[in-house]
Amino acid sequence: MNLPIYRHLFNQLKDKILRGELKPGDMLQSENELAQQYSTSRLTVRKSLSMLDNEGFITSFPGKGYYIIEPDHSKYTLLFNELNSGSKNNLYSKLLGVNATNPDAAICQKLQISCDHKVVVILRLLYSNEGPIAYDVKYIPYDRGRPIVEKAIEYAALPDMVAKKSSPFAIKKELCIYIEKSNQEINKSLCLPESEPLLVVEQSLYDYENKPIGLGKTYYGGEHGKIRAYSNMRE
Amino acid sequence: MNLPIYRHLFNQLKDKILRGELKPGDMLQSENELAQQYSTSRLTVRKSLSMLDNEGFITSFPGKGYYIIEPDHSKYTLLFNELNSGSKNNLYSKLLGVNATNPDAAICQKLQISCDHKVVVILRLLYSNEGPIAYDVKYIPYDRGRPIVEKAIEYAALPDMVAKKSSPFAIKKELCIYIEKSNQEINKSLCLPESEPLLVVEQSLYDYENKPIGLGKTYYGGEHGKIRAYSNMRE
DNA sequence: AAGTGGTCTAGACCACTTT
């Protein structure tokens, strides 16, 4: 094993917290006390404590000390990629159509453009070996000399479609998950009964100045419409 | 302003990454070079770099150097608390009923208990000033001398209901979001048309040994069924 | 052999809180 000292101290403290020996509100020993106890330097202790801080277990107040935090039970991590739908490993994409049109008012509003602004609309069907999984629509404002690479249209996820001169880190993303009434064309493409409601994952992308640069709507039907999120302090 | 040195260096590097001056795959200067350039010590430089690492911008390889990461575009943060439904600040809770029963097979399976195991079922209606928002059901296995505080039943979120002797950090949580066919009783409670489908947020809680300790299902109808998630490297 | 990051020491000064 031979863990570094800071790792060892980190594990011990984390363990005490997970076992409930240290509870929210409790104060930790001071840096100097811990350094003495573990026969190490203050810096090494600080390394352990800063890791516990980063992982959301403790916080510190100058002149006072370190305290166990009240955990935030409402925070989850959600992994979403329309081309990599969780459980299904082998997800394929089939291009149904591409065109530049004036979309309806709701889409224009979300993209913060006027109604006469041209928008590239990309329609795709996502399917596995067992059949269709989802119907996918992208709306990308057609302007600013932002080229959309041909290859990307069929096989790329939205963030990669709108990849720009600037940094991929500068993109801000939002998801909104909701039910949409059945849509004749989509339900047909997904081999679903006409009246079946669809689970929509709507993905909005914004650039560095918070301008919308892309909107994606992925429609899931039946058993495929399960979006998962998780939260775990233990790992 | 008078920022500490490590903060200053962190901001400068983060800025270069966000502006695209440093792209994924690029290598950073070495710790020693940066320390010289900024007339500071290696430790101070390392502090800046470890912060960039923590925030997912860079990674390092011993003997090689620091590299800009390819950002993970599929990761989102989702905030969910059945009693604090995002936009609506004032959310009230009305207890509809509590009983100990044997729930159906699907619930038993999710709770990993046999079908004759008693389960506490808590039914609540969540509403704002403008009317009902959601219908909420909790299933809590009735055993192990886990007391459920009376006050908690009406006004607590699931993680607080199953608060235990052990630590609140030890709980593992999962969410699953999906559509469920309309339910006569629920739709009526939510003042919805009989046939309206419902958006379900299913919350599973596990203890330190990965044993299920609680299951919550929150049913949203119509306009209230919008679950949001976000991702932002810029903040 | 030289350079890189990973770990660690033994100090120092500061602003802050507590007594």
Add this chain to the structure above:
DNA sequence: AAGTGGTCTAGACCACTTC
């Protein structure tokens, strides 16, 4: 005044990669 965390210095040795 004494103790706390926040910042910082100037070293050191190690394992690793590159040349």
